[in-house]
Amino acid sequence: MTSELVPGPDSPDAVSEIPGLPPEDAGRDEHLRRAEGAILRADDLIAGYLPGVNILNGTDLYCHEGELVGIIGPNGAGKSTLLKALFGLVNIHTGSVKLRGEEITNDRADSLVTKGIGFVPQTNNVFPSLTIFENLQMGCYQAPKKLDERIDFVGSIFPALIERQTQRAGQLSGGERQMVAMGRALMMEPSVLLLDEPSAGLSPALQDEVFVQTRAINRAGVSIIMVEQNARRCLQICDRGYVLDQGRNAYTAPGRELMNDPKVIELYLGTLAKA
Ligand SMILES: Nc1ncnc2c1ncn2[C@@H]1O[C@H](COP(=O)(O)OP(=O)(O)OP(=O)(O)O)[C@@H](O)[C@H]1O
Numbered sequence: 001m002t003s004e005l006v007p008g009p010d011s012p013d014a015v016s017e018i019p020g021l022p023p024e025d026a027g028r029d030e031h032l033r034r035a036e037g038a039i040l041r042a043d044d045l046i047a048g049y050l051p052g053v054n055i056l057n058g059t060d061l062y063c064h065e066g067e068l069v070g071i072i073g074p075n076g077a078g079k080s081t082l083l084k085a086l087f088g089l090v091n092i093h094t095g096s097v098k099l100r101g102e103e104i105t106n107d108r109a110d111s112l113v114t115k116g117i118g119f120v121p122q123t124n125n126v127f128p129s130l131t132i133f134e135n136l137q138m139g140c141y142q143a144p145k146k147l148d149e150r151i152d153f154v155g156s157i158f159p160a161l162i163e164r165q166t167q168r169a170g171q172l173s174g175g176e177r178q179m180v181a182m183g184r185a186l187m188m189e190p191s192v193l194l195l196d197e198p199s200a201g202l203s204p205a206l207q208d209e210v211f212v213q214t215r216a217i218n219r220a221g222v223s224i225i226m227v228e229q230n231a232r233r234c235l236q237i238c239d240r241g242y243v244l245d246q247g248r249n250a251y252t253a254p255g256r257e258l259m260n261d262p263k264v265i266e267l268y269l270g271t272l273a274k275a
């Protein structure tokens, strides 16, 4: 049923090779070799929201245990769609997602949370009418016995949340809300955390804080896959980055390597890279 949705190599919809970057087949072979043993991997994902309209067009991704992986790319490239597909919120037509080798393709989000995946969406990521504490509590409603221990952990990363735990999330600034959203996702002790643009809409100082906190979560042992519009800052802190374009990975390499690659600068970072 799905094959007719997928553009073949000769179809006008097929994504052509991007000049100056390695051919896609080379990327796929490299992916298959390097993804071996990954904690989370996605292979050749074709996915989308509507029948006949694929947003992901053969996307590959892997994250090894302890890695901080960044995904950058132009608006509409499919970055959020990719995270949502990993988290069971977008239907995957073909391809597979595996967590520690276990097939989890199209598993439901609540089941993925119990298996160790946490997700912080790009928008609407807190319950505004609930207090900070209640938001955190909601994060581990599936494992209430963990509450005290996880509150301690979240407090070690975001002390301000504990100090202000009785305040309603709807009264918080954008930066504080982002902390609540990340804190809530950490309540189930995820082994992999998916973050969609955690620094979006924040002042430069608060953006820095979010990147420092993301690094701290990663150093505490959580593998992270982070989508970011602040491409330069993201590539500075991540172990490895992906450039996503038209639902297909154009390139993957260590963050600093990508940041200094003239082709990536020219095609994707523009003046950001020189800032
Ligand atoms: N719920 C939806 N239903 C139908 N199409 C959608 C939906 N959400 C996103 N799309 C479409 O999917 C494509 C990719 O969107 P997506 O949000 O994944 O991009 P993105 O790379 O995250 O962009 P941005 O940098 O703006 O956040 C876009 O063409 C968008 O219009």
Ligand SMILES: [Mg+2]
Binding pocket: 079, 080, 081, 122
């Ligand atoms: Mg997005």
